[in-house]
Amino acid sequence: MRPGGQPNMQQMLKQAQKMQRQMEQAQAELAAAEVTGSAGGGLVTATVTGSGELTALAIDPKVVDPDDVETLADLVLAxxxxxxxxxxxxxxEKMAPVTGGLGGALGGLPGGLGL
Known part of the structure; x- marks a missing residue:
């Protein structure tokens, strides 16, 4: 705070720019990351990017039963x-360090940033 209780706008702007760079870096890392989920003891496996894009789906032929398509659909969904x-x-996890930093100068803004 500057004399008179006014926040230092230049310092706040620098912090906002730093947070923006951190956010962009975290988003790039998420887009490049892949995670998997499985169902049916690994009979169906889905792979998505950290940003949520489905990139692969593997189905073990043992689970394919033409007379029971509903079970396969349930496993894919799961x-x-x-x-x-x-x-x-x-x-x-990736965004916590960035959004957690709002408690400083920017967190004190009236109305907050809503992040």
């Missing part, structure tokens, strides 16, 4: 959900 949950956890 594997994709598991992979998406892993991607969400990874994103939270």
């Amino acid at each position: 594997a994709v959900r598991a992979a998406s949950d892993q991607a969400k956890k990874l994103a939270e």
Whole structure:
């Protein structure tokens, strides 16, 4: 704080720019990362990027039964959900250091930043 209780705008701007660079770096790392989720004891495996894009789906032929397509659909859905949950956890871990830094000068802004 400067004399008179006014925040140093230049210092706040520098912190905001630093946070933006950190956010961009974390987003790039998430886009490059891959996580997997599986169902049915590994019979169905889904791979997604850290940003949530489904990139691969593997289905063991043993689980393919033309008379029971519903079970296969359930396993695919469960594997994709598991992979998406892993991607969400990874994103939270990568973003925590960036969004956790809002407690400083920027966190004191009226109304906050809503991040």
